[in-house]
Amino acid sequence: MDGNLKDLALETYSRVVTAELRINELVQERSVAMILSFGDPLWRFFTVYLEPRFLFNLVIPMCGIYSQALLTRLVFAVGLASTLNSFAKWILPEQRPLWLLREMYASSVRSPSPGVALESHPLSCETTAGMPCAHSMCFTVFTLTIWMFLSAHAHSGQRWLAGTVAYGLIFCMWLSRLYLATEFLHQCVLGTFIGIQAIGALQQNADYLWSRRRRWAVTGVLLLGGLAAAVYFAKLNLDVDPHWSVREAFKWCPDPSYMRHEASPIFYLVRDLGILMGIALASPLSNLDTKNASICRRCASLLVLELFNFGMRWATPKQNGRFAFLAYELLRNALHSLLLLKYIPKLK
Numbered sequence: 001m002d003g004n005l006k007d008l009a010l011e012t013y014s015r016v017v018t019a020e021l022r023i024n025e026l027v028q029e030r031s032v033a034m035i036l037s038f039g040d041p042l043w044r045f046f047t048v049y050l051e052p053r054f055l056f057n058l059v060i061p062m063c064g065i066y067s068q069a070l071l072t073r074l075v076f077a078v079g080l081a082s083t084l085n086s087f088a089k090w091i092l093p094e095q096r097p098l099w100l101l102r103e104m105y106a107s108s109v110r111s112p113s114p115g116v117a118l119e120s121h122p123l124s125c126e127t128t129a130g131m132p133c134a135h136s137m138c139f140t141v142f143t144l145t146i147w148m149f150l151s152a153h154a155h156s157g158q159r160w161l162a163g164t165v166a167y168g169l170i171f172c173m174w175l176s177r178l179y180l181a182t183e184f185l186h187q188c189v190l191g192t193f194i195g196i197q198a199i200g201a202l203q204q205n206a207d208y209l210w211s212r213r214r215r216w217a218v219t220g221v222l223l224l225g226g227l228a229a230a231v232y233f234a235k236l237n238l239d240v241d242p243h244w245s246v247r248e249a250f251k252w253c254p255d256p257s258y259m260r261h262e263a264s265p266i267f268y269l270v271r272d273l274g275i276l277m278g279i280a281l282a283s284p285l286s287n288l289d290t291k292n293a294s295i296c297r298r299c300a301s302l303l304v305l306e307l308f309n310f311g312m313r314w315a316t317p318k319q320n321g322r323f324a325f326l327a328y329e330l331l332r333n334a335l336h337s338l339l340l341l342k343y344i345p346k347l348k
């Protein structure tokens with residue numbers, strides 16, 4: 001009975017993702033591409049410049065020019081969402097459209113014609129798992145956090161208009177991920193859904209979370225690090241490959257040079273835990289100074305910090321082994337978010 005149910009669930013899942021491949025192909029097919037092709041640079045822009053790493057290293061600090069209070073909320077909300085996403089991918093990895101399609105071609109389950117073969121290029125060779133879509137999830141949290149912040153001072157017409165723009169942008173992010181064949185539709189939709197749920201949960205527990213003392217927050221982040229390591233060893237014990245997604249990417253990406261060290265699941269986990277550690281060190285967040293300095297001072301201090309951060313990224317030690325590489329990334333991200341939250345407002 002149990003076996004039958006499992007078979008039925010697997011068969012249904014396989015049918016759904018196979019049907020969803022058609023959506024990815026449709027978005028790349030000529031008829032749809034004619035409508036969407038004018039947007040090709042736009043879809044690439046969304047994927048390249050509105051992804052979590054870029055949000056943290058450029059877009060969110062730029063929001064700090066408008067308001068330090070907004071910057072603090074964004075670092076907190078997007079930092080937590082990105083960590084949640086990396087853990088989901090780490091614990092329960094799901095395939096990506098390109099891997100499934102190439103597997104089908106390879107085993108002759110499906111022939112490349114008449115459907116348009118999914119394109120493959122550096123942007124589609126992701127090495128993390130698909131579910132939930134990190135771009136959709138973090139971008140949803142980013143846009144809705146800004147929307148809620150601005151809505152506090154807006155009347156209902158403006159709120160409605162800004163909400164429509166925010167959801168329109170999130171929809172563009174879905175199209176971007178489908179167009180580049182990096183995600184199935186359900187991975188984008190669920191990414192946004194989980195992002196919205198996360199914002200709701202953060203809002204409901206804001207008083208509790210923002211008043212946590214530094215030592216509790218740091219302990220929480222260390223425990224999360226322990227959880228990530230425990231998942232790794234549990235998988236090894238259960239004979240499950242913790243690097244399954246990296247192997248899939250290597251197997252199906254036409255050119256291995258398209259892949260980078262800093263795109264692996266462990267790297268993203270370390271990056272996100274680094275950002276959380278910076279937030280934890282700046283805790284309690286309710287005590288942070290969020291008053292705005294003059295615009296010139298804010299621009300100058302954020303410019304200096306981001307140039308410093310850029311230099312640190314440029315100097316990342318990539319040739320001294322993976323532990324040095326990961327430790328450096330953890331510290332750099334922790335320092336970056338700590339400086340953004342705690343020390344930039346002091347430079348008044």
Ligand SMILES: O=P(O)(O)OC[C@H]1O[C@@H](O)[C@H](O)[C@@H](O)[C@@H]1O
Pocket residue numbers: 051052053054082126128129130131132133134135136177182183268
């Ligand atoms: O899940 P997606 O949208 O394909 O994104 C994959 C990775 O893309 C990178 O650009 C992000 O920095 C990561 O956080 C993310 O995990």
